[in-house]
Amino acid sequence: MxxxxxxxxxxxxxxxxxxxxxxxxxxxxxxxxxxxxxxNDLPAEIKIDITFPVYAAGAYSHKDVGVDxxxxxxxxxxxxxxxxxxxxxxxxxxxxxxAGFLHLYIGQEAISTGTATAINxxxxxxxxxxxxxxxxxxxxxxxxxxxxxxxxxxxxxxxGKGGSMHYFSKKHGFFGxxxxxxxxxxxxxxxxxxxxxxxxxxxxxxxxxxxxxGQGAIHEASNLASLYDLPAILVVENNQxxxxxxxxxxxxxxQFTHHAxxxxxxxxxxxxxxxxAVTKAMQDxxxxxxxxxxxxxxxxxxxxxxxxxxxxxxxxxKEELEAKQNEDPIIRLKKYIIDNGIxxxxxxxxxxxxxxxxxxxxxxxxxxxxxxxxxxxxxxVYEEDDYPYLA
Amino acid sequence: MAELQFxxxxxxxxxxxxxxxxxxxxxxxxxxxxxxxxxxxxxxxEQFGAKRIIDTPISENGFSGLGxxxxxxxLRPIVEFMTFNFSFVAIDxxxxxxxxxxxxxxxxxxxxxxxxxxxxxxxxxxxxxNTSTExxxxxxxxxxxxxPSNPNDAKGLLKASIRDENPVxxxxxxxxxxxxxxxxxxxxxVLPLGKAHVVREGEDVTxxxxxxxxxxxLKVADRLKEEGYGAEVIDPRTIRPFDIExxxxxxxKTNRCVIIDESNPFASISSEIAFQIxxxxxxxxxxxxxxxxxxxxxxxxxxxxxxxxxxxEDDAYEACKRVMYAD
Ligand SMILES: Cc1ncc(C[n+]2csc(CCOP(=O)(O)OP(=O)(O)O)c2C)c(N)n1
Ligand SMILES: [Mg+2]
Numbered sequence: 001m002x003x004x005x006x007x008x009x010x011x012x013x014x015x016x017x018x019x020x021x022x023x024x025x026x027x028x029x030x031x032x033x034x035x036x037x038x039x040n041d042l043p044a045e046i047k048i049d050i051t052f053p054v055y056a057a058g059a060y061s062h063k064d065v066g067v068d069x070x071x072x073x074x075x076x077x078x079x080x081x082x083x084x085x086x087x088x089x090x091x092x093x094x095x096x097x098x099a100g101f102l103h104l105y106i107g108q109e110a111i112s113t114g115t116a117t118a119i120n121x122x123x124x125x126x127x128x129x130x131x132x133x134x135x136x137x138x139x140x141x142x143x144x145x146x147x148x149x150x151x152x153x154x155x156x157x158x159x160g161k162g163g164s165m166h167y168f169s170k171k172h173g174f175f176g177x178x179x180x181x182x183x184x185x186x187x188x189x190x191x192x193x194x195x196x197x198x199x200x201x202x203x204x205x206x207x208x209x210x211x212x213x214g215q216g217a218i219h220e221a222s223n224l225a226s227l228y229d230l231p232a233i234l235v236v237e238n239n240q241x242x243x244x245x246x247x248x249x250x251x252x253x254x255q256f257t258h259h260a261x262x263x264x265x266x267x268x269x270x271x272x273x274x275x276x277a278v279t280k281a282m283q284d285x286x287x288x289x290x291x292x293x294x295x296x297x298x299x300x301x302x303x304x305x306x307x308x309x310x311x312x313x314x315x316x317x318k319e320e321l322e323a324k325q326n327e328d329p330i331i332r333l334k335k336y337i338i339d340n341g342i343x344x345x346x347x348x349x350x351x352x353x354x355x356x357x358x359x360x361x362x363x364x365x366x367x368x369x370x371x372x373x374x375x376x377x378x379x380x381v382y383e384e385d386d387y388p389y390l391a
Numbered sequence: 392m393a394e395l396q397f398x399x400x401x402x403x404x405x406x407x408x409x410x411x412x413x414x415x416x417x418x419x420x421x422x423x424x425x426x427x428x429x430x431x432x433x434x435x436x437e438q439f440g441a442k443r444i445i446d447t448p449i450s451e452n453g454f455s456g457l458g459x460x461x462x463x464x465x466l467r468p469i470v471e472f473m474t475f476n477f478s479f480v481a482i483d484x485x486x487x488x489x490x491x492x493x494x495x496x497x498x499x500x501x502x503x504x505x506x507x508x509x510x511x512x513x514x515x516x517x518x519x520x521n522t523s524t525e526x527x528x529x530x531x532x533x534x535x536x537x538x539p540s541n542p543n544d545a546k547g548l549l550k551a552s553i554r555d556e557n558p559v560x561x562x563x564x565x566x567x568x569x570x571x572x573x574x575x576x577x578x579x580x581v582l583p584l585g586k587a588h589v590v591r592e593g594e595d596v597t598x599x600x601x602x603x604x605x606x607x608x609l610k611v612a613d614r615l616k617e618e619g620y621g622a623e624v625i626d627p628r629t630i631r632p633f634d635i636e637x638x639x640x641x642x643x644k645t646n647r648c649v650i651i652d653e654s655n656p657f658a659s660i661s662s663e664i665a666f667q668i669x670x671x672x673x674x675x676x677x678x679x680x681x682x683x684x685x686x687x688x689x690x691x692x693x694x695x696x697x698x699x700x701x702x703x704e705d706d707a708y709e710a711c712k713r714v715m716y717a718d
Contacts, residue, residue: 100520179517179519249446376696389687
């Protein structure tokens with residue numbers, strides 16, 4: 001019943017603002033949305049004319065996003081922590097301390113850190129797919145609990161039950177890493193639904209990969225978010241590939257923001273290699289979400305490592321990878337910090353050493369944490385402690 | 392006899408069938424340009440071209456439905472799931488469409504399609520990536536469910552599945568893809584669906600085990616043999632239809648049965664087999680049927696927990712001793 005929504009929307013929240021630079025404006029369209037009060041009155045033609053903002057790299061200073069110099073430094077540290085943690089995790093995988101899938105987020109850290117900077121951690125919610133170490137650490141999970149989880153130890157964030165793909169941290173509003181592509185996005189919309197229902201002011205941000213856009217779940221979730229005016233942001237972390245499949249081989253429409261049009265949502269395109277661009281986009285769209293206006297962000301990024309640990313990466317050239325490595329979000333921020341006199345190279349290197357030590361300590365912590373007792377296999381399946389399991 | 396890896400046997404079956412029937416195509420994630428996530432379809436794009444070896448977006452629901460529609464309209468699709476864990480995204484297509492359209496159309500339409508890919512646990516992949524789906528699919532009338540344990544059977548059974556006029560769920564295993572075995576080089580090697588294989592004969596206990604569990608059964612049989620007990624090992628090969636006659640014949644001889652099944656135990660293949668046995672061979676049983684399954688919980692990540700979760704050889708061995716009253 002499309003008319004039901006249209007009537008409701010017209011009455012309650014007409015969405016016709018004009019686009020502006022980073023104003024997170026939605027667009028306007030004619031035809032489908034206008035002039036069809038009577039369903040039998042057809043327009044002369046269908047015309048869609050919508051403008052969405054672009055958050056470009058270099059367009060924002062830290063002041064533009066309202067953060068002070070100390071915060072810039074902690075953002076830098078936060079990104080470094082993710083990078084060094086994963087580099088070490090990869091090494092530990094080689095030493096067989098970690099097994100199964102290990103999907104590294106290296107190259108994408110500006111997205112997690114920019115988001116964590118923009119939102120109210122604890123009040124707002126984040127959910128993502130299996131490439132989840134960065135988001136977990138950015139939101140405040142400790143290297144210790146994260147490394148111990150990878151090692152399958154009892155002090156891991158999920159007590160060794162979840163592994164790399166399933167980080168969760170309730171106290172940080174982190175609703176998890178999830179293994180089935182796209183399946184967590186309707187869940188993210190449900191989290192938004194609860195924020196609205198409880199009127200707690202929270203926003204739910206659902207991250208997913210470019211590949212996940214192929215899942216029907218994303219599209220159903222988008223419609224539900226818009227239909228129910230939920231405080232939600234749907235974020236495509238477009239790192240250009242889903243395993244070995246480049247986006248143009250999987251999608252008829254590779255401009256992912258265009259999907260928002262079909263769901264009458266606003267959208268924006270964001271350069272994910274610049275942490276301030278991400279921060280600004282998240283701030284603007286979180287504000288809209290709190291007003292009951294969900295949105296879809298496409299954040300362009302790149303994963304520097306293989307899809308998981310066993311990926312020969314024949315689908316891309318060395319040149320392509322190197323070109324992207326020149327846009328490294330951590331190097332970019334480092335340069336920004338130095339160029340703007342926020343700190344010096346020596347201090348930044350010292351910070352790097354400190355982070356590396358923190359990560360090394362997490363390896364010790366994980367190594368010393370006991371493996372879960374076999375009896376724990378029967379814990380956390382049901383609420384009841386005395387559930388009658390089949391033996 | 393040629394020695395082939397499991398993945399090569401699967402590929403050989405697909406290639407041979409595609410060479411003889413140009414209505415067959417293969418569709419799935421990374422099957423073409425990447426040569427298959429587990430290299431099962433390696434080289435097939437080169438041989439058959441992009442018309443017949445088709446990469447998809449991550450759209451299991453979509454491409455499974457596409458396969459079903461194509462089958463209804465005269466083609467014979469092979470749909471590959473990167474793993475069967477992801478078939479759940481498409482389970483409506485499989486259960487409501489593939490399995491039921493023949494029935495609902497009064498036989499006007501048939502759906503000759505194969506859904507294939509790796510099934511079951513594959514190590515420390517945690518709960519969503521370790522599901523044994525055979526019990527789930529086998530409960531659905533209209534589907535056939537096949538689960539080979541070795542390269543030779545894989546080839547013969549897949550060829551039969553591709554030729555079958557019904558939807559077939561064909562369950563492989565990531566951890567067995569590298570397994571080598573002798574494969575018949577008979578010109579057109581087809582094994583009938585619905586026929587169990589008595590792999591080892593024995594007088595003292597019948598062990599029924601499919602897929603990976605079959606290899607546990609063999610080890611247990613070896614251990615028992617050293618102690619002078621004869622275990623009869625039966626690989627059902629097809630889960631649905633299930634060849635209960637072969638199992639019952641065996642039990643009439645051994646009077647004891649142990650089932651090894653990687654599924655979660657509740658309402659599983661092992662439950663079904665045990666029911667059918669007691670229905671037909673109650674008077675021949677000298678001991679309760681025993682089963683060794685995965686634990687009654689989701690699959691955990693930690694190494695020690697997932698090892699404990701899986702059916703254990705020791706447990707199967709002890710169960711055999713128990714039903715023989717030899718413990
Ligand atoms: C429903 C489903 N199908 C297939 C897979 C296997 N798989 C895991 S990750 C992946 C690629 C996803 O790519 P994208 O969404 O772009 O995320 P990225 O890995 O780039 O972060 C695939 C196909 C899965 N986990 N779930
Ligand atoms: Mg991607």
